[in-house]
Amino acid sequence: MTHDRYPRIRPTSGYADPRIRSTGPGPGAGVETDPERSSMLSGRLALVLSIVVGQLWAITIGLNAWMMGQTRTAWWAAAFSVASFLVALWAWRLGERRDR
Numbered sequence: 001m002t003h004d005r006y007p008r009i010r011p012t013s014g015y016a017d018p019r020i021r022s023t024g025p026g027p028g029a030g031v032e033t034d035p036e037r038s039s040m041l042s043g044r045l046a047l048v049l050s051i052v053v054g055q056l057w058a059i060t061i062g063l064n065a066w067m068m069g070q071t072r073t074a075w076w077a078a079a080f081s082v083a084s085f086l087v088a089l090w091a092w093r094l095g096e097r098r099d100r
Helices: 035-067 071-099
Strands: none
8 A cells, every 4th residue: 555655755754765864862861871961850840730630629629618618718729829829930930040
């Protein structure tokens, strides 16, 4: 079927095809070699994941309170969600300065 559409391409999927000069990145591609940078990225990832979990919790509590008519609790949950977003934004900006 492939041969009918593309008669010059052999059905070897690139194996032993003289037109293919490189098969992709070499060994170790995509691995962070600087341990300090790797730990910093892992720490930022843990911080952001905990913020996301906190925001999901705040949305759940806020919606439950709103549906029950407890608007004060709902507004506190919304304020917590906004504060969490600002902390995540601050952590991102702080890490962006150090990456440069």
